Amino acid sequence: MAPVPAQATEITIGELSERSGVPASALRFYERKGLIRSRRTAGNQRRYRREVLRQVAFIRASHHLGIPLSVIGDALAKLPEGQAPTREFWARASECWSAELNARIKRLENMRDRFTECIGCGCLSFEQCGLVNPGDQLGGKRSGPYRLFDA
Amino acid sequence: MAPVPAQATEITIGELSERSGVPASALRFYERKGLIRSRRTAGNQRRYRREVLRQVAFIRASHHLGIPLSVIGDALAKLPEGQAPTREFWARASECWSAELNARIKRLENMRDRFTECIGCGCLSFEQCGLVNPGDQLGGKRSGPYRLFDA
């Protein structure tokens, strides 16, 4: 039979994968990116503390919200060494994430409204239309804006 | 001096790039992807019709909304050969894009609400928390869910 440590306090990557539903490849990837950590056995295999299960849950939940792994990593880095996220931690992170979500929703609503306006005016000017050129990336040296439609 | 066709009805890639604020590399990329088209000179250089300026505006505006280039391409493919987008075209596309935006906004709002709930309950179960496991990807063979927090 295969090695299945019965009551160990540490878990293998296979067990973590099975319990979390996250493929082992993704777990290794998270580890490479510094999101989770493991101890190594004498034979160089990973052993995870049980807290990591909660960390992975946090990673997945945050990721499903569209938070980039790098940002999730920054948040997790603030945890004390190898600790599971406490309720306080979760609450603090949740504020950031909620703010993020709200900002994203607002941005989309803005764009939708601007878009609707643009349909009305039919401009799509490279210089003046915030939709075409949101960051004002154009220097603004050219003659005049022009219209999208001949009509 | 460099070649700058004074009053030509066709424009070079450099001119298109300058007028649109879109790097030439991106314009070539769009062309490879079939979003825009060009005639070639005897010397194999691109020459664009002026309509393409409006098409590029349309591409950028749509892209800033988060519409993938492939979808924008599908929309543009419905234009009659080398035509600039008409008001009708714009109106039709706008319906699609608006629907897209509204769907995205709703999805974000749903997630935000679920997230807020989750903060309240502190569960983050791999099996039951829609936030951790939105697609119900886990088979559901394991014992019980557990809590994220020790508290």
Added chain:
DNA sequence: AGTTGACTTGAACCCTTGTTCAAGTTTGAC
């Protein structure tokens, strides 16, 4: 005709979030 800036190409590279593969090693139950 010469100069020089603008143009051409394909290939390689960037980021993100992973998956898949091959080849070899460890672990643990029997």
Added chain:
DNA sequence: GTCAAACTTGAACAAGGGTTCAAGTCAACT
């Protein structure tokens, strides 16, 4: 001690949306 399952690694690939580079060609002005 044996055996198979589980583990290890690095590299290559994916998609999306491009950028940058090298090496060479073209176009326009003088």
